[in-house]
Amino acid sequence: MDETIYIWSAILGVTAATFIARSSVLLLGERLRLPQTVESALRYAPACALAAIVANDLLFTAGALDLSFHNPRWLAGGVAIIIFAATRSTIGVIAGGMAAFWLLRAWFSG
Amino acid sequence: MREMLPFGPGVFAWGLVTGVAMVKSGLSIVESLGLSLLAYAGSAQLAALPLMAVFAPLWLVTLAAIIVNLRFVVYAALLRSHLGHLPANTRLWLGYFTGDVMFARFSALLAEEPDYPHRVAYFAGGATANWIIWQVSSVIGIFAAGVIPTSWGLELAGTFALLALLIPLCRQWPALGGVAVAVIVAVIAHELPLRLGLLAATLAGMTAAIALERRLRSTAT
Incomplete structure (x- = not known):
């Protein structure tokens, strides 16, 4: 298959995947009835999904679990949580977390 | 916005x-x-x-x-x-x-x-x-x-x-418990391909949170 055609077909495939995953359940709408337990469990979906994403990003270095004090990622995450508790500022968390990450990394490697 | x-x-x-x-x-x-x-x-x-x-x-x-x-x-x-x-x-x-x-x-x-x-x-x-x-x-x-x-x-x-x-x-106990379970499962399932570990962690966390919510409610009443 021609390379350009392949890549554009793949792009359309990923686009279709976005629609299928995000809209299909929404389109079923009220026709789909879920048990009460499932409905109430869904309220915890955002927190759990976010926690899993963040844990993957912060607790691993180069694909391996790293909870040592030489991993700047989770240490910076700790700093970010403290910043949030103190300031309630989202921008503070992002800026402070990144600053902590860069400082710690420079410190560990220097 | x-x-x-x-x-x-x-x-x-x-x-x-x-x-x-x-x-x-x-x-x-x-x-x-x-x-x-x-x-x-x-x-x-x-x-x-x-x-x-x-x-x-x-x-x-x-x-x-x-x-x-x-x-x-x-x-x-x-x-x-x-x-x-x-x-x-x-x-x-x-x-x-x-x-x-x-x-x-x-x-x-x-x-x-x-x-x-x-x-x-x-x-x-x-x-x-x-x-x-x-x-x-x-x-x-x-x-x-x-x-x-x-x-x-x-x-x-x-x-x-x-x-x-x-x-x-994470302000309520069930959410915090669910988050803790989600983090643990995410770490264990990290090797799974295609971020399937993420889905496993989300579902496990939700299950834990709802179980904790029930437990708290039954001890409160």
């Missing part, structure tokens, strides 16, 4: 990184733009890249992207009860525009105010802002791919934005 602004830097950095990654994996500028503007998928885009680079079968690329997006099925199941009354066409597009950040903000709002009257406008506005920030940053990333080194670790800015969303959701 204003509600989305604090998350701008995080979404921006994450879009930038995705833009850079697409060009670095060998896509042309036009192809990268196409993937970003059409698929609007972040992690699914990144998962598709290595498969596209080796010309994996198209069904595999599509399937991989669906699997990476599976957490959105869970999100949509929750949104359904709030947006389910809208016309099918509107629902199709609102679903497409659901991002992690937008979804977390929306569910936090509805937890405080379940009958918030302007919730559809809120969702649409936030989703639009998210889309614009994402696309602008992706385009900048695509064109700046040669200048921005990956060693900056810019993708972490997106992680911190999600962390800022996560903390306020």
